[in-house]
Amino acid sequence: MYAATVGGHRYTFDSLATLLGVASPERSGDQLAGCAAHSDAERAAAQRALSEVPLTRFLTEDVVDRDADDVTRLILADHDRAAFAPVSGLSVGGLRDWLLSTCVRPDAAQVLTALAPGLTPEMAAAVSKLMTIGDMIAVSSALRVVTAFRSTIGLPGTLATRLQPNDPTDDPTAVAAETLDGLLMGSGDAVIGVNPASDSPGTVRALLDALDDMRSGAQIPTQTCVLTHITTTIDLMDAGAPVDLAFQSIAGTQAANDGFGVNLAMLDEASAAGAELARGTVGDNMMYFETGQGSALSSGGHLGVGGRPVDQQTLEVRAYGLARHYRPLLLNTVVGFIGPEYLYDGRQIIRAGIEDNFCGRLLGVPMGVDVCYTNHAEAGPDDMSTLLTLLVAARTGYVICVPGTDDIMLGYQSLSFHDVLAARRVAGLRPAPEFEAWLEAVGLMGRDGGILDVGTTGPAITALAHGPMAALAGGSLVG
Template sequence: MPYSTAVNGHCFQFANLRVLMAKASQRRAADELAGLATDSEIERAAAQRCLAEVTLQRFLEEPLIDPECDEVSRLILERHDAQAFAPVAGLSVGEFRDWLLTGQTDLTALAPGLTPEMVAAVSKIMRNQDLIAVARRCRVVSRFRNTLGLPGRLSTRLQPNHPTDDPRGIAASILDGLLYGSGDAVIGINPATDSLDNVRALLEMLDGIIQRYAIPTQACVLAHVTTTMELMRRGAPVDLVFQSIAGTEAANRSFGVDLALLREAKAMADAQRRGSIGSQLMYFETGQGSALSAGAHHGVDAQTCEARAYAVAREFDPLLVNSVVGFIGPEYLYDGKQIIRAGLEDHFCGKLLGLPMGCDICYTNHAEADQDDMDTLLTLLGVAGCHFVMGVPGADDVMLAYQSTSFHDALYLRDALGLRPAPEFEAWLENQGIFDNNRLAGRRDASRLLGQFRGELTA
């Protein structure tokens, strides 16, 4: 079905909803690379104006990717909750934006009635402040060994990566992060090698630290899901099951996964019963451009493909979902402006769909971005109610070779916005002498933990 609108006496036509969505997107290097981007700002404005008049119902009638050839499209349509959708079923995209900004309704109940394409569409006609204002009203709480996402809380993933998976180097980074109050979302290692023996050794190390010091958090080694499944079969201590996911069946296949495999992995992890206060145990990472990089985007723009990945995540009731926003590189998000916009879009779309959204606020060294851009996005996401951010030693991941956020960046954000860690983790920090009334008490006051941890560093 073609779409058209007139601007200043000139008629703009868009062949179908997929084309209209791409043309209405904010400027994005990925869409330019894919040949989907608009030719001018005037055409972008015309597309946004036209998109605002499209009804939300239309996204159910005109799937962007044919469900017959894509299991993610089938999942989206099969899981759509018509009753939850009813309050907004008669609205256009533009009217939906206005409805969201009134701030009068509990958005939690709405989430099952929304599809990724609907939330992507409305995000395309919103300013940054709109994305922030709505996202901060979406409350999503998740639990495993602590409670994440409560009002007034900001959590962190302690990311102690090491180029050779040296246990002493990892332990030193973990200690450093704990002494800055980092790690309540997860202590998560990207392994340098995905071998079964190596990943098992890392899992056992993390489990030993968490159990020995009674830390109310969860561990994860971000290996491929099939590696994690095999280790569960062998009795390894697996808390969270990790996998990178994307918004199309073909893109997920390029990651070596499909929905059936993820369901099997979740069932295996559920049977472990390692959570103490909850059973949400899946951890997903996503990123704009992943479907395009796999040649599996079906002509759909990068931001909408990203939102579709959240339908996959939502199917598995995850503890954590993390948009690794600038990791793929400037071919997909060229500069700080594009990274900031993408981070706000991803967070908004994920939260509106009912997900516990975090963000790896990051960039590669060849992108036109710097740490000031990351400070800006960090602050904006804090205001928007982001679940969690990364804690990387010095903000420089020496294994993955990219720039992220540091332990002290999380301290800045908590202090500036009056935010606190997860309540169970905060109590542990106070008990260890690391925090005093939500502020660092000083490392000398944490001498007990330092003394106990010395063995980890000298083993």
């Protein structure tokens, strides 16, 4: 039993799961699940009670029952008690104070990196509930999470991008044109990743072959990915397809992952198969995961110990604990994609994006964010500009970009290639170093880091459009 008094009223909470839910900042998904605070006073009481919970409690009291959930068992098996030792005597509130005092030290990156294996997802989620957006940015900006395959993601002073050239019909010409558009704007250093409209192995194989021919033909130091189900990817790897990254959407409970049709054995198999291919040149991180607050609730996989609903942010961070086990190259939260049932408006989306980035990086996961919203949410472009600016300050590893902010296949709004150009310029950030060297070599970027204008880049456009891009499209993209 947990309790705290606010305004002369004593509030009690019957479990750690209940306490975490009531302590969460307001969001529509928790209200839908029935685990949200009923008033600001109750939320304040829960946050006060949560601040006094010893961190060791999270190792003994399950939020999601370890006897019924393989994600919980994996998280506990991966917990590094030696790494946990420096904060093992603290409460959740004490951890918040420790993080804020540590993040300003000259050796903050090393200290926080060493701590990451000692924190469980529930600890990270709990401390975030006691922090402001500014608090989370301060700590996140001091963290360093670096991964590599053909390009190196997460180095200080860089902001990478996923180039997302989706097409409703999986038309190679459209994919090629969108890819060329993104490359000309300096996008694609994290991955060139296509969400296929069809999950048929033949379609996925055709896109994989075309993307790999384009990448290798233009000698682009990045990785490509077709975001199909992990079982399809495993079969295609066995068939000799040019798979760089093994992708899968994951969630924070076994029940929710069952809803995605995925289990730990599949992820183990994909990780082993990708490692055997050894297609990376500067690193061997080859898993790619996607998550989003509300995914567990949407599949009915959000219940914890005793059938209690667990808040969506805690479940989201548990997905990061699962991902961490596989040493991924990339993980991104599709923060506003699932809809207003889970994050109602721009205010909730912004808070969730900063929480996700902070918690993932605190756990040592290479976080990226799809800064996005659906057209029926109470959000707009200004909210996305605000979130992007905050994420740049928080040093997120990468963001997703689509042509003109409008993904016509998935039917939602994300960032444009121009948005990231502006963000890099304002913040003095650059692409991944291998990709930046390629941009300079083909004449798309000046040595000062600026993307050159169309007149200057004419030869580069012509070479790409008539060469590797034309092979992808089945003909030249320009006259």
